[in-house]
Amino acid sequence: MAKVAPRNEMPRQDPKVRARNFNEVALGYSHELAVAEANRCLQCKKPTCIDGCPVQVRIPEFILALREGDMWGAVTALKDKNNLPAICGRVCPQETQCEASCVLGKKFEPVAIGRLERYVADWEIAQGVRTPTVAPPNGKSVAVIGSGPAGLTCAGDLAKMGYKVTIFESLHAPGGVLIYGIPEFRLPKHIVATEVKYVQSLGVEIKLNTVVGKLYTVDELLANGYDAVFLGTGAGLPMFMNIPGENYNGVYSANEFLTRVNLMKAYLFPEYDTPIMIGRRVAVIGAGNVAMDAARCALRLGADEVHIIYRRTKAEAPARAEELANAEEEGIQFHYLTTPVEVLGTEKGWVRGIRLQKQQLGEPDASGRPRPVPIPGSEYDMEVDMVIMALGTRPNPMVFTDTPDLERTKHGTVVANEETGRTKKPRVWAGGDIVTGAATVISAMGAGKRAAADIDAYLQNPDQPWWVENTK
Amino acid sequence: MYRITAKEVLAPVTKLFKVYAPEVARKAKAGQFVIVRVDEKGERIPLTIADYDRESGELTIVFQEVGKTTKQLGKMNVGDELASLTGPLGRPTEIENYGTVICVGGGVGIAPIYPIARDLRAAGNTVISIIGARNKELLFWEEKMRSVSDELIVCTDDGSYARKALVTEPLKEVLESGRKIDIVWAIGPAIMMKFCSLTTKPFGVKTIVSLNSIMVDGTGMCGACRVEVGGKTRFVCVDGPEFDGHEVDWNLLLERQRIYLEQEKRALEKFEREHQQACPCEEVG
Ligand SMILES: Cc1cc2nc3c(=O)[nH]c(=O)nc-3n(C[C@H](O)[C@H](O)[C@H](O)COP(=O)(O)OP(=O)(O)OC[C@H]3O[C@@H](n4cnc5c(N)ncnc54)[C@H](O)[C@@H]3O)c2cc1C
Ligand code: FES
Numbered sequence: 001m002a003k004v005a006p007r008n009e010m011p012r013q014d015p016k017v018r019a020r021n022f023n024e025v026a027l028g029y030s031h032e033l034a035v036a037e038a039n040r041c042l043q044c045k046k047p048t049c050i051d052g053c054p055v056q057v058r059i060p061e062f063i064l065a066l067r068e069g070d071m072w073g074a075v076t077a078l079k080d081k082n083n084l085p086a087i088c089g090r091v092c093p094q095e096t097q098c099e100a101s102c103v104l105g106k107k108f109e110p111v112a113i114g115r116l117e118r119y120v121a122d123w124e125i126a127q128g129v130r131t132p133t134v135a136p137p138n139g140k141s142v143a144v145i146g147s148g149p150a151g152l153t154c155a156g157d158l159a160k161m162g163y164k165v166t167i168f169e170s171l172h173a174p175g176g177v178l179i180y181g182i183p184e185f186r187l188p189k190h191i192v193a194t195e196v197k198y199v200q201s202l203g204v205e206i207k208l209n210t211v212v213g214k215l216y217t218v219d220e221l222l223a224n225g226y227d228a229v230f231l232g233t234g235a236g237l238p239m240f241m242n243i244p245g246e247n248y249n250g251v252y253s254a255n256e257f258l259t260r261v262n263l264m265k266a267y268l269f270p271e272y273d274t275p276i277m278i279g280r281r282v283a284v285i286g287a288g289n290v291a292m293d294a295a296r297c298a299l300r301l302g303a304d305e306v307h308i309i310y311r312r313t314k315a316e317a318p319a320r321a322e323e324l325a326n327a328e329e330e331g332i333q334f335h336y337l338t339t340p341v342e343v344l345g346t347e348k349g350w351v352r353g354i355r356l357q358k359q360q361l362g363e364p365d366a367s368g369r370p371r372p373v374p375i376p377g378s379e380y381d382m383e384v385d386m387v388i389m390a391l392g393t394r395p396n397p398m399v400f401t402d403t404p405d406l407e408r409t410k411h412g413t414v415v416a417n418e419e420t421g422r423t424k425k426p427r428v429w430a431g432g433d434i435v436t437g438a439a440t441v442i443s444a445m446g447a448g449k450r451a452a453a454d455i456d457a458y459l460q461n462p463d464q465p466w467w468v469e470n471t472k
Numbered sequence: 473m474y475r476i477t478a479k480e481v482l483a484p485v486t487k488l489f490k491v492y493a494p495e496v497a498r499k500a501k502a503g504q505f506v507i508v509r510v511d512e513k514g515e516r517i518p519l520t521i522a523d524y525d526r527e528s529g530e531l532t533i534v535f536q537e538v539g540k541t542t543k544q545l546g547k548m549n550v551g552d553e554l555a556s557l558t559g560p561l562g563r564p565t566e567i568e569n570y571g572t573v574i575c576v577g578g579g580v581g582i583a584p585i586y587p588i589a590r591d592l593r594a595a596g597n598t599v600i601s602i603i604g605a606r607n608k609e610l611l612f613w614e615e616k617m618r619s620v621s622d623e624l625i626v627c628t629d630d631g632s633y634a635r636k637a638l639v640t641e642p643l644k645e646v647l648e649s650g651r652k653i654d655i656v657w658a659i660g661p662a663i664m665m666k667f668c669s670l671t672t673k674p675f676g677v678k679t680i681v682s683l684n685s686i687m688v689d690g691t692g693m694c695g696a697c698r699v700e701v702g703g704k705t706r707f708v709c710v711d712g713p714e715f716d717g718h719e720v721d722w723n724l725l726l727e728r729q730r731i732y733l734e735q736e737k738r739a740l741e742k743f744e745r746e747h748q749q750a751c752p753c754e755e756v757g
Binding site for chain 1: 540557723738742
């Protein structure tokens with residue numbers, strides 16, 4: 001292989017400065033940097049990157065158009081498979097997906113596909129997003145529950161095919177985790193708003209403040225004229241550790257902490273009404289994206305010290321590599337092979353510390369990762385005034401109210417065929433975190449896409465057996 | 473989107489709104505609540521559903537002006553719109569024919585106890601209601617409560633109206649009178665519900681309370697509302713709001729209600745400062 005230019009870094013805010021503001025950390029490529037990076041692409045005859053993408057974006061094609069100066073061509077190639085590229089370019093774990101299968105990556109660093117995706121998408125937003133042509137109405141309507149990436153994608157695709165689509169969202173703003181979970185400094189909310197507006201411009205109606213399971217049940221929707229229902233309600237239920245002291249003032253679920261900060265804009269209190277506690281010394285339990293986001297928000301709110309407590313090692317940490325590196329750079333302190341056994345409180349019920357225990361790695365567990373094994377006698381106390389539990393989430397059962405025929409697993413996820421999204425209940429599809437448990441934006445989008453295709457196939461030809469096991 | 477169709481001043485700091493929300497009104501049941509946002513920068517606050525009219529599509533909410541948000545809400549008028557209203561949330565009251573029930577409403581808690589008393593009576597129960605407030609001015613809905621109760625006892629803390637007593641006193645007397653009481657509902661400030669529960673405990677009469685914890689989403693996704701009941705962590709918004717008062721860890725609830733006291737004070741001061749400047753002519757309630 002010929003000599004290859006090094007991968008182009010993307011400009012970012014200085015760690016010291018950004019650790020105290022909520023502005024976007026990564027600033028995006030300039031046009032020159034984008035073209036230089038695009039020029040690194042080998043334009044493989046048999047590109048392997050596409051298979052690394054859960055929605056099969058035509059990667060070499062959009063990169064080629066970009067370097068040839070055909071920006072609208074790049075936009076078209078990119079958006080053919082992906083309705084939300086400005087979001088994916090920012091939050092996808094490219095290092096384990098498309099970039100992991102980039103041929104260049106075998107000997108050199110892979111093409112920075114995610115950064116190029118973001119560049120093209122941001123360029124389009126700056127021009128004013130064009131609405132694609134939508135098929136004429138076909139007279140059928142679909143109810144989509146949840147406005148996260150799964151729901152938005154499914155709704156957008158169906159609308160393009162001519163379906164009348166209504167999204168039902170329980171919160172007062174659309175976007176799911178994109179709006180309530182992922183912070184402004186990683187995914188600016190105006191980007192989410194633009195992508196949501198794009199989906200609306202396709203004719204999708206979004207009904208906010210509507211909790212399915214409370215205001216309507218799934219069966220009521222089916223009975224009231226919807227030909228199909230897609231469940232994209234995510235995995236929004238927080239988990240706690242069930243250790244003593246977890247209900248002291250100052251213990252937050254990451255969901256609550258992030259919802260206050262992001263959805264409710266508590267970082268702008270008192271201009272915005274929702275308050276949040278400002279921790280001085282904060283412990284965040286877990287090492288996924290959620291933990292990184294919570295830790296970095298706590299720092300930006302004004303904490304002196306933020307500690308991440310994780311029971312395995314850095315190698316097993318589920319967060320995106322880039323975000324873990326960002327957190328380290330900003331001065332978050334990592335305590336690996338450590339787990340809390342108790343939250344310590346004052347007499348008045350406020351957090352004053354946390355009791356930790358060292359772990360060592362043992363045999364692999366069901367997830368294939370080495371199991372953390374406690375080391376007896378290794379307990380020690382750390383002084384903190386806030387603890388944030390970022391231990392993962394599960395599906396919220398509310399949407400299942402009065403629908404016992406929607407079969408679920410023991411983890412609370414709904415049983416669905418992976419390829420089609422069909423659940424055990426006729427005319428009900430599901431996709432995203434509600435099926436997989438907490439996963440990624442792009443996998444939720446992929447599921448939304450496959451379900452949209454299958455809803456169309458089914459509604460055009462309903463005389464087919466409903467339940468088919470996965471074939472893969 | 474959620475238009476205020478009627479406003480009533482029940483007491484200087486207690487206001488009633490009817491809000492046009494036909495779909496919520498269609499599904500609402502006694503014991504449930506809604507989450508309201510006043511404007512785009514507003515916080516999400518839970519308010520118990522005090523009544524609903526499925527025909528007119530109106531929902532009745534009653535609130536006491538205690539902090540910035542409720543004060544701001546209190547300044548809204550007929551025709552104004554709430555930024556959002558979500559519901560009905562929480563589990564409805566389990567209405568059955570228990571026999572003889574006591575319904576206790578303290579302060580603003582008189583509002584949510586009303587539909588419960590009404591529905592319990594309609595289900596065939598003999599309903600003895602006790603309502604109370606700090607003083608005469610804060611008392612409301614006496615006639616409304618009388619219309620759904622077989623007996624009504626009214627009291628004020630300071631004796632400025634009716635009997636001078638805390639609601640726990642007549643509650644204890646009825647229990648001591650030897651009449652068979654099958655179950656008690658008590659709704660009001662946390663401290664009042666705590667003492668009602670303590671009052672009924674020695675008599676072994678099951679006591680249902682409606683917990684008013686801090687909330688954000690109201691759908692189980694944040695855990696802000698968590699309390700301990702029977703030694704277990706429960707989420708008020710989805711597992712409640714009604715729980716067995718004898719099992720509730722009251723001190724924890726009271727502590728958790730204080731998390732944002734300092735911020736709430738700041739927000740209120742800012743609001744009052746701004747409001748005074750904007751509208752110096754406003755009469756004082
Ligand atoms: C803090 C955080 C950071 C993350 N960072 C990344 C990242 O960097 N990269 C990445 O790829 N992934 C990341 N993830 C994961 C990713 O966000 C999720 O996998 C993805 O959002 C799942 O999409 P979804 O559409 O299935 O559900 P969600 O995004 O959860 O959306 C579900 C929506 O349904 C609504 N809803 C729920 N119940 C009801 C109901 N009964 N009625 C009506 N509406 C309902 C919810 O309010 C919500 O808006 C992160 C997650 C979190 C929490
Ligand atoms: S208010 Fe968020 S879980 Fe109850």
